[in-house]
Amino acid sequence: MKHLLTVAAVASVVLAPLAAxxxxxxxxxxxxxxxxxxxxxxxxxxxxxFQDMGWHPVIGATTGxxxxxxxxxxxxxxxxxxxxxxxLYKFEPEKMSYxxxxxxxDVKVLPVTNYSSTITVTxxxxxxxxxxxxxxxxxxxxxxxxxxxxxxxxxxxxxxxVYRAGLDALxxxxxx
Amino acid sequence: xxxxxxxxxxxxxxxxxxxxxxxAEEAFITEQxxxxxxxxxxxxxxxxAxxxxxxxxxxxxxxxxxRDGRRAYVTSPDDKMxxxxxxxxxxxxxxxxxxxxxxxxxxxxxxxxxxxADWYDHHLLVIDPDRPELRRQAETGRSPSGVAVTPDGALxxxxxxxxxxxxxxxARSLKRLAVIAVGQRPFGITLDAEGxxxxxxxxGSNDVSVIDVHKxxxxxxxxxxxxxxGVALAQDLAFVTNQYAGSVSVFDVATLAPRGIIAVxxxxxxxxxxxxxxxxxxANWFDNTLSVIDVKTLTVTGAVSVADGPxxxxxxxxxxx
Numbered sequence: 002m003k004h005l006l007t008v009a010a011v012a013s014v015v016l017a018p019l020a021a022x023x024x025x026x027x028x029x030x031x032x033x034x035x036x037x038x039x040x041x042x043x044x045x046x047x048x049x050x051f052q053d054m055g056w057h058p059v060i061g062a063t064t065g066x067x068x069x070x071x072x073x074x075x076x077x078x079x080x081x082x083x084x085x086x087x088x089l090y091k092f093e094p095e096k097m098s099y100x101x102x103x104x105x106x107d108v109k110v111l112p113v114t115n116y117s118s119t120i121t122v123t124x125x126x127x128x129x130x131x132x133x134x135x136x137x138x139x140x141x142x143x144x145x146x147x148x149x150x151x152x153x154x155x156x157x158x159x160x161x162x163v164y165r166a167g168l169d170a171l172x173x174x175x176x177x
Numbered sequence: 178x179x180x181x182x183x184x185x186x187x188x189x190x191x192x193x194x195x196x197x198x199x200x201a202e203e204a205f206i207t208e209q210x211x212x213x214x215x216x217x218x219x220x221x222x223x224x225x226a227x228x229x230x231x232x233x234x235x236x237x238x239x240x241x242x243x244r245d246g247r248r249a250y251v252t253s254p255d256d257k258m259x260x261x262x263x264x265x266x267x268x269x270x271x272x273x274x275x276x277x278x279x280x281x282x283x284x285x286x287x288x289x290x291x292x293x294a295d296w297y298d299h300h301l302l303v304i305d306p307d308r309p310e311l312r313r314q315a316e317t318g319r320s321p322s323g324v325a326v327t328p329d330g331a332l333x334x335x336x337x338x339x340x341x342x343x344x345x346x347x348a349r350s351l352k353r354l355a356v357i358a359v360g361q362r363p364f365g366i367t368l369d370a371e372g373x374x375x376x377x378x379x380x381g382s383n384d385v386s387v388i389d390v391h392k393x394x395x396x397x398x399x400x401x402x403x404x405x406x407g408v409a410l411a412q413d414l415a416f417v418t419n420q421y422a423g424s425v426s427v428f429d430v431a432t433l434a435p436r437g438i439i440a441v442x443x444x445x446x447x448x449x450x451x452x453x454x455x456x457x458x459x460a461n462w463f464d465n466t467l468s469v470i471d472v473k474t475l476t477v478t479g480a481v482s483v484a485d486g487p488x489x490x491x492x493x494x495x496x497x498x
Contacts, residue, residue, distance in 0.1 A: 026236070026238075026254035026255055026278055026280070026296070027209060027210075027236045027238070027254060027255055028209075028462070029210075030210075030462075030463055030486070090403050090421055090422075091403075091421075091422070091423075100421065102421065117421055119443070135443075135463065137444060137462075137463060144278075144297055145277075145278065145297060
């Protein structure tokens with residue numbers, strides 16, 4: 002979270018990283034969930050548009066192209082500065098689920114590489130639902146002996162923080 | 178082409194017949210964050226059963242079971258070690274520091290040497306388990322990932338991920354004989370039973386390059402799903418894990434025509450076929466399961482739960498000699 006909120010304006014991008022760049026030795030995974038006192042279709046209506054991340058408290062603006070079709074893109078501008086470019090690779094409204102990957106992010110904004118993620122809403126009962134947000138990624142440093150801010154632990158903490166903030170805000174929105 | 182295809186089919190049939198009487202098989206599945214290797218009895222009721230859990234430190238990822246089934250060699254990229262597992266006693270009998278970024282691994286058909294691809298230091302490390310102090314190296318391209326050895330033990334192939342190429346290395350002299358340009362970011366590499374063709378899963382271009390080993394050339398490219406990882410061959414079909422798509426793409430190895438897409442778990446990675454070619458096993462890294470695919474029906478017939486983060490990158494099936 003701190004990374005997301007404290008980073009200043011975007012530095013000039015020297016070279017766009019390739020879709021599958023070199024990475025650390027061990028891929029990490031994070032799963033965060035929240036139960037919301039609202040029916041699944043209502044929660045899906047709030048988060049199921051790839052072109053609108055407005056429900057997440059750290060996202061200032063979402064712009065993008067391609068709607069909810071596979072290969073659609075979105076450009077997230079964070080309230081604290083920094084941007085993230087993402088690509089949709091799976092959209093399954095019947096399962097209330099979509100999957101995306103990060104095409105480009107400065108490791109100072111989010112200390113990860115080769116990041117992919119899935120967010121899914123499942124009904125618990127007619128008035129409650131569960132939202133699960135999963136991510137798979139490598140740390141920000143693509144070689145052995147990373148500095149602490151680009152370590153495996155830093156990557157896991159940052160992604161968990163993003164998911165937790167989003168899911169807690171979603172719960173608060175429905176249960177206020 | 179048709180004559181070649183016919184010969185390939187005959188060879189496959191012959192192989193099937195030969196393998197018909199083979200004994201029980203086990204899967205040795207690296208569980209990376211769990212720091213362990215699971216042993217799954219594939220003949221147990223249902224989809225199979227975990228019969229042992231072997232502790233292996235350092236986030237084990239790559240695995241190579243010897244042809245005689247006595248040893249399994251495992252890479253641990255986090256502590257930069259190579260481990261030797263005695264498959265009968267289910268114990269780690271040796272660990273050797275290898276440095277760099279050990280990931281992809283293969284073992285010669287005779288059981289020695291072991292070939293370890295160094296993802297960070299960009300070479301192939303060659304270790305004789307009986308004389309591990311004597312290390313040799315072969316030159317590869319950048320970030321060698323998957324490793325495969327021809328059935329006659331003559332050649333070693335590495336998928337050099339960051340060079341978009343495959344190196345062909347003489348297993349004896351360790352001379353790099355050829356560099357074959359393939360698709361973008363080749364990761365897994367699998368040879369057929371004759372050592373005639375190799376298949377690379379190209380993470381960056383979402384396709385498989387089909388290599389004629391003798392000609393040292395790509396003879397076909399097959400589109401698969403998002404982020405392919407590894408390839409298994411069973412009967413006349415190739416099965417390719419698609420990490421992001423959560424599926425396995427199937428194509429005919431003779432015609433290269435697509436035969437279907439099978440939904441498996443999330444982040445499917447390591448993939449291998451049973452000796453008789455009737456089953457294909459897939460390690461689902463995110464879901465912590467091993468899916469079983471029936472080759473005849475191209476459907477998932479079951480799954481076995483394993484510990485966290487199964488990768489099983491390499492030849493993970495142990496067969497009785």
